[in-house]
Amino acid sequence: MESIKSRGREVYSGAIESDANKACHEIGKILKMLQMFSTLNKEQYFDIKVILSELLQNAIKHGNDCDNNKKIDVKVWLKDNVLGISVKDQGYGFDALNTMILKSRENECDPMSMDESGRGLCIIQNLCDCMKFDSSGNIITVTKKL
Numbered sequence: 001m002e003s004i005k006s007r008g009r010e011v012y013s014g015a016i017e018s019d020a021n022k023a024c025h026e027i028g029k030i031l032k033m034l035q036m037f038s039t040l041n042k043e044q045y046f047d048i049k050v051i052l053s054e055l056l057q058n059a060i061k062h063g064n065d066c067d068n069n070k071k072i073d074v075k076v077w078l079k080d081n082v083l084g085i086s087v088k089d090q091g092y093g094f095d096a097l098n099t100m101i102l103k104s105r106e107n108e109c110d111p112m113s114m115d116e117s118g119r120g121l122c123i124i125q126n127l128c129d130c131m132k133f134d135s136s137g138n139i140i141t142v143t144k145k146l
Contacts, residue, residue: 008079011037015071016056018064018089023056023072030076037078038146047127048083051142054120055087063089063138078146082129086141093137096121 012030016023031049034040040048056072064070070090077084125131128142 007075007077007084008082009037010075010077012074012076015073018060018066018068018070018072020057020060023060024053026074027052027056030074034076034078034083038081038083040146044144044146047144051085051124051127051144054124055085055140055142058120058140059087059089059091062094063091065091081146083144083146084141085143086139088139091138093134096133096137096140 011033014026016026027049030052031045034048035045056074059072060066064072067090072090073086073088075084075086121131124140124142128144130143132141133139134141
């Protein structure tokens with residue numbers, strides 16, 4: 001992952017355990033820290049909370065296979081009124097591009113008609129301005145204009 005300094009102002013950087021309750025606690029901390037650096041309206045706050053929740057739940061369930069011994073690296077930064085979030089799990093990764101293409105063909109990325117698998121990525125994609133995966137598929141970086 002590129003250095004935080006080239007990204008902008010660091011809001012949060014840390015390793016989170018693969019535990020849903022601990023992840024929820026960290027999401028609350030991240031949102032509080034973000035509010036110290038930026039004024040968020042209610043819609044932005046809600047969107048960011050959903051984005052973080054989906055990113056971390058995907059990392060816990062699909063990346064780390066719910067293994068509490070594995071960590072999730074999370075980095076959050078602000079640059080020029082754009083929020084950036086990078087999440088790295090300790091899993092083997094997946095073919096993100098083909099997965100997204102397949103899901104969009106099956107259900108046109110409609111979260112209401114999708115099964116559980118793949119719905120989170122579509123939600124994230126709809127709430128963010130940009131969503132990118134690294135080549136191995138175990139690091140996702142999203143950006144959202146504030």
